[in-house]
Amino acid sequence: xxxxxxxxxxxxxxxxxxxxxxxxxxxxxxxxxxxxxxxxxxxxxxxxxxxxxxxxxxxxxxxxxxxxxxxxxxxxxxxxxxxxxxxxxxxxxxxxxxxxxxxxxxxxxxxxxxxxxxxxxxxxxxxxxxxxxxxxxxxxxxxxxxxxxxxxxxxxxxxxxxxxxxxxxxxxxxxxxxxxxxxxxxxxxxxxxxxxxxxxxxxxxxxxxxxxxxxxxxxxxxxxxxxxxxxxxxxxxxxxxxxxxxxxxxxxxxxxxxxxxxxxxxxxxxxxxxxxxxxxx
Amino acid sequence: xxxxxxxxxxxxxxxxxxxxxxxxxxxxxxxxxxxxxxxxxxxxxxxxxxxxxxxxxxxxxxxxxxxxxxxxxxxxxxxxxxxxxxxxxxxxxxxxxxxxxxxxxxxxxxxxxxxxxxxxxxxxxxxxxxxxxxxxxxxxxxxxxxxxxxxxxxxxxxxxxxxxxxxxxxxxxxxxxxxxxxxxxxxxxxxxxxxxxxxxxxxxxxxxxxxxxxxxxxxxxxxxxxxxxxxxxxxxxxxxxxxxxxxxxxxxxxxxxxxxxxxxxxxxxxxx
Numbered sequence: 001x002x003x004x005x006x007x008x009x010x011x012x013x014x015x016x017x018x019x020x021x022x023x024x025x026x027x028x029x030x031x032x033x034x035x036x037x038x039x040x041x042x043x044x045x046x047x048x049x050x051x052x053x054x055x056x057x058x059x060x061x062x063x064x065x066x067x068x069x070x071x072x073x074x075x076x077x078x079x080x081x082x083x084x085x086x087x088x089x090x091x092x093x094x095x096x097x098x099x100x101x102x103x104x105x106x107x108x109x110x111x112x113x114x115x116x117x118x119x120x121x122x123x124x125x126x127x128x129x130x131x132x133x134x135x136x137x138x139x140x141x142x143x144x145x146x147x148x149x150x151x152x153x154x155x156x157x158x159x160x161x162x163x164x165x166x167x168x169x170x171x172x173x174x175x176x177x178x179x180x181x182x183x184x185x186x187x188x189x190x191x192x193x194x195x196x197x198x199x200x201x202x203x204x205x206x207x208x209x210x211x212x213x214x215x216x217x218x219x220x221x222x223x224x225x226x227x228x229x230x231x232x233x234x235x236x237x238x239x240x241x242x243x244x245x246x247x248x249x250x251x252x253x254x255x256x257x258x259x260x261x262x263x264x265x266x267x268x269x270x271x272x273x274x275x276x277x278x279x280x281x
Numbered sequence: 282x283x284x285x286x287x288x289x290x291x292x293x294x295x296x297x298x299x300x301x302x303x304x305x306x307x308x309x310x311x312x313x314x315x316x317x318x319x320x321x322x323x324x325x326x327x328x329x330x331x332x333x334x335x336x337x338x339x340x341x342x343x344x345x346x347x348x349x350x351x352x353x354x355x356x357x358x359x360x361x362x363x364x365x366x367x368x369x370x371x372x373x374x375x376x377x378x379x380x381x382x383x384x385x386x387x388x389x390x391x392x393x394x395x396x397x398x399x400x401x402x403x404x405x406x407x408x409x410x411x412x413x414x415x416x417x418x419x420x421x422x423x424x425x426x427x428x429x430x431x432x433x434x435x436x437x438x439x440x441x442x443x444x445x446x447x448x449x450x451x452x453x454x455x456x457x458x459x460x461x462x463x464x465x466x467x468x469x470x471x472x473x474x475x476x477x478x479x480x481x482x483x484x485x486x487x488x489x490x491x492x493x494x495x496x497x498x499x500x501x502x503x504x505x506x507x508x509x510x511x512x513x514x515x516x517x518x519x520x521x522x523x524x525x526x527x528x529x530x531x532x533x534x535x536x537x538x539x540x541x542x543x544x545x546x547x548x549x550x551x552x553x
Contacts, residue, residue: 008448008450008451009448011448011450012448012449012450012451015450015453016355016449016450018347019347019350019351019355020351020355022343022344022347022348022351023347023348023351023352023365025344026344026345026347026348026365026368026369026372026420026424027365027368027369029372029417030368030371030372030375031368032387033375033379033380033383036383036386036387037379037383040386107540108285108286110539110540110543111286111536111539111540112285112286113539114471114474114475114478114535114536114538114539115289115478115532115535115536116477116478116479116480116505116531116532116535117478117480118478118480118505118508118509118528118531119289119293119478119528119531119532120289121512122293122296122508122512122525122528123289123292123293125512126292126296127288127292146285149285203374204374206376207374207375207376207377207378207379208376208377209376209377209378209480209481210377210480210481210505210509213509213512213513214512214513217513234376234378234481237378237379237382238378238381238481238485241378241381241382241385241485242485252382253382256378256379256382259376259379260375260376260379263374263375263376264371264374264375267370267371267374268367268371271367271370
């Protein structure tokens, strides 16, 4: 009696419940991670945690000021490098839809998006660390910038593709040259989408560790010079989490919480803005 | 951009040339990795990479497809699905180093307890733990792509099936899943690419043992985690270039996987 109606209805209901259950199970890990890190991290965080640098093992206190500052500097540098290149490539791709070069560029963006972050780290090591003769924050920024590029390019391209052609044509009809149409019409119209893409890319690379392992390298002290090794939050978490000292692990939990809050809030803000501005990413 | 990607490829090729020249194909079949004696065989890491990523894939597939069906068909909009969707997006946003940290202190003890109960070496760390963490990390990628693909199934088809008296599950099984099969496959393929290249989370829970794993519970090492661990210690040029050759391998593998995945997506979206 496989075709029995009741059997079929029961099966439908059963499968629906099963799907909902599975979907719920996917949500569980995130909630577990959040709860665990908040519990472990909150104990470590206070004002001293933010303004101090890590202390040697055995001494109480110590903070993550060097890593916070380092993350900030490395990411701002990476953004400054990646944004102009990314936006220009995105504009190019949206303007030149058909063409051999555009096809290749588009394919390379896809490839670049999939390159493992550790390979980007190796590349930055060979392009910058070797020639410059030492680990430096700048090489880390370059590595992160390479990782940001595909995200910025794609979001810029997708945003600009959605703009109605009549906008551009109106600009041309007024006698505006190409570059002025781009600068005064296209970019302002797609601004919200582009900004969302940039923020998303920042959120994406802020937690990257692998490309920084052999570029920014890490530094137990406060360092603001771009040519010197610099600490960053993910690096600090990796180094201290794998150490066997309780103090350092606690420091890493605190740093994890800070990093998690940073990354997740960046994501949520981007989500909120895209919803408010009604852009598609 | 083209120059950038070409540059990456050429740099990797040049930098790994010494090891390609002196080790040849035996690099991928050599079973011992002993940097002190300059013996480099990447076979254990090849096995480690493949085992962890495919195990993670197998664990994650039921979840990601259920997720895609859930968001694409059962609850396409509404506050509830928005909540689930945001959560999935946030999982994708959690830095991998935090996954590794959490995995090491929460998942590994659980796995260790399980191992003691079953009666195998209670390592805790190992291929299985790494695959678990990886599975959590890659679910969002396959799920979000799958959702888009399932949403694209035209409602004419679905309504036709309903009109013939099919139940929801029958519509799902006979119309939606076959129709969005290639899209779901592409999503899974792309998440495999993610899993192969993932470094930090794996490094922290896999145990970093440079020998051939004898079961899925034994500690091992993947290509990416070997590079992360030993790159700064590589003092011999051959050592360094052997590590880079693994990087080149990772680059090529993810390159092919991504290209195929994007192709499938492109043709699937064009049809509709």
